[in-house]
Amino acid sequence: MTGSSKAQPKPAHQTEALAVRTGADIPGRPAAPAEIADPGNLMARRDRVRVRPYGDTWDDGAVQISFTLPVAAGPAGQEAARQLVAKMGFDDVKVVAQQDLGGGFAMFVVYGKTEETVDLSLIEVPRPRFDVLEFDRLNEYVRDRIGRKLVVVGACTGTDAHTIGLDAIMNIKGYAGHHGLESYPEIEAHNLGSQVANEALVARAMDLEADALLVSQVVTEKDIHIPNLTQLVEMLEAEGYRDEIVLICGGPRISHELAVELGFDAGFGPGTLPPEVASFIAQEVVRRGLA
């Protein structure tokens, strides 16, 4: 048989009675057994209502899990891990590795299959609404619609000293080939750096008559960023300044939904590019008549 091992028939319970292609149209290959499903064909017909993980057999629900138990490695530990994953609702649970960590702990790597599905049509992810304007168009937009430079103040606040995200958006160098806000002729960008107290940030923003405040929060262990971001919103409200500005937060664990919930206008997660932030600020300033 010249076919690769991939052409081996799958156990009957893993195959689906979907449309199949026999492979007979591939020159020089023998026809594959008829019950093999062609992933290309399956992809075309994929179900958006019942979505489940895909390992190597369409819709197999395969999931990998790893964790540590306060149990030494051994048959009992292995069985404990298996039962635990079975209780999580997984079928066909296999403990594929266990490693003793000493001191009565062991790590397990486990595979299981889930019957659960999600309905994509019911999923709605809140996102800030704006059109992304690239560098030239953004500058043009600010000149035409606002008629003066936008003042943007950015900082890592509280005890956070990780400026990588802030710098990616603010610094001239920028991120992924997109220069940061400092490089836009129509934006006056002030990067206040790390560990800026909320008081200092509010004072500086009011001093500069900022149009937008950008707050980066990278350290989010034990949700330290939540009280810090909330406090900023409260301070701005107390100063009567909240409605005068576009307030944005960003960071690896920040979502737009969370940001809005905390009283921000937008939240940007990892991978956000400077023109996206600039576009949101400019369009929000125009939309709210802050110019």
Added chain:
Amino acid sequence: MSLQIEVDQKQVQRARQAAGRITREIQDYIDRHTTDTIERTVARFFGIDGTDGEGVPLPNIVVDNIHRSGQLGRGAALLIGRAMAYHDLDAQEVAEAVSRGAVDLGKVPARFEDEGREIAAKLAAEATATATARRREREAWLKRCPSGPPPLLYVIVATGNIYEDVIQAQSAARQGADIVAVIRTTGQSLLDYVPYGVVGGGFGGTYATQEHFRIMRRALDEVSAETGRYIRLVNYCSGLCMPEIAAMGALERLDMMLNDAMYGVLFRDINMRRTFVDQFLSRVVNAYAGVIINTGEDNYMTTSDPVQHGHTVLASQFINEAFAGRAGLQPWQIGLGHVFCMDPALPDGLLYDLAQAALTRAVFPDCTLKYMPQTRYKTGDIFASYAIDVLHNLTSVTTGQNITLLGMLTEAIHTPYLQDRYLAVANARYVLRAAGHLGSELVVRPDGRIAARARQVLDGAVAMLDQVDKAGLIAALEQGLFAGIRRRRDAGKGGEGVVERRPDYFNPILDRMLAENRVAVNGGDPE
């Protein structure tokens, strides 16, 4: 033997001379000033510990009292000793009396000053004897339980709860980690006091307290005895309490301290004069206690571009080395930090990293090099992260680094889980086993990419040090020459804690330690 790289010794010499001049100017300033935390360090060495009813540490109560009297420039040693003589109390009793408002240290008759100096000198002798005893204990441990071949494997624990840290640290040590650092809670560096006792509630780390040092030391000694390998303990001499933490480490046998001459200025916005003055005494104490310091140049690469600014790391290492030497640290005690930091998307990124690591090895042959893992380009993809750490470990072993801080596959997600540390140790041990002699088998082409990159970095460092030498270090920091961060000389936290020494300034701890540090120029390497 590790991967050898040719360096232009004339350039290295030029850099070292520039660093010597750059630090001399600052040292003149250091030698004319003291700070709140320096004087609290003296109080701690004199045995003053604990807190008042409201949780304020007694060393703070004592030094604040002296500061308010306007006599801090004479040194806490004199004022504490004087009060001990006048009131016939021991140091702790004096501190407690000050906290009750029963004693005002500024108001003790001058006739008790000679006796006060004598008492203080005696307390200093006892304190340094204790620090020496701790150092001898470590040497004995190392004889009994020697370390394996380099690089030593360094892991962190950071649960926020010292008892949880113990579980994590002991597990890591049993799996093969040689060094355990207890990361401090975010923001402790900005506290102008050291918390007391057992304190929970840290985030991203655990409060550094003397009691925590004691608890972790005991836990690691237990595993040292069990495994036959001495497990080293690390904490942070940085922030607003650099010398106090050094004192606590000297008294509790910590083995290493994060201790950079400029880190606080750049990354914590601490006043530069405060940091320069503080780092000096902290390093004098670390030198005396046989502690290996770890500098923080790796942090530069979290804010500036590694390709463009690799030379700033080397330049800063020369400056850190020069400051360290002035405090009496021997080369083996100078753990210079650098980092495996190239963007994984960069073609030949590994070559850049090999070049800088081999260059650092060649330029600082006798220093203890600490090689830090990639963190900048880790996103949460644990699988990619684990692959990156393989190359970090490969570079570390190939270029003869002394310490390798292990990358965590869950970097950028959470502080390490028990299993994350195991996987990191397993990764490192595999690479060390498989590639132990790779560096000594390979020859770097003199006309190749690695050699060219190393020359570029060294030349860049020399040019930068020339520039700093011309401008002065303070002006260079104001211009943002390091890590692209600008700091003004009078701004930053803690500047109000710097006080000019008076002609009769008295600090018997500093005097004793510095005198002995200088004597021990070639001695003391327990390794």
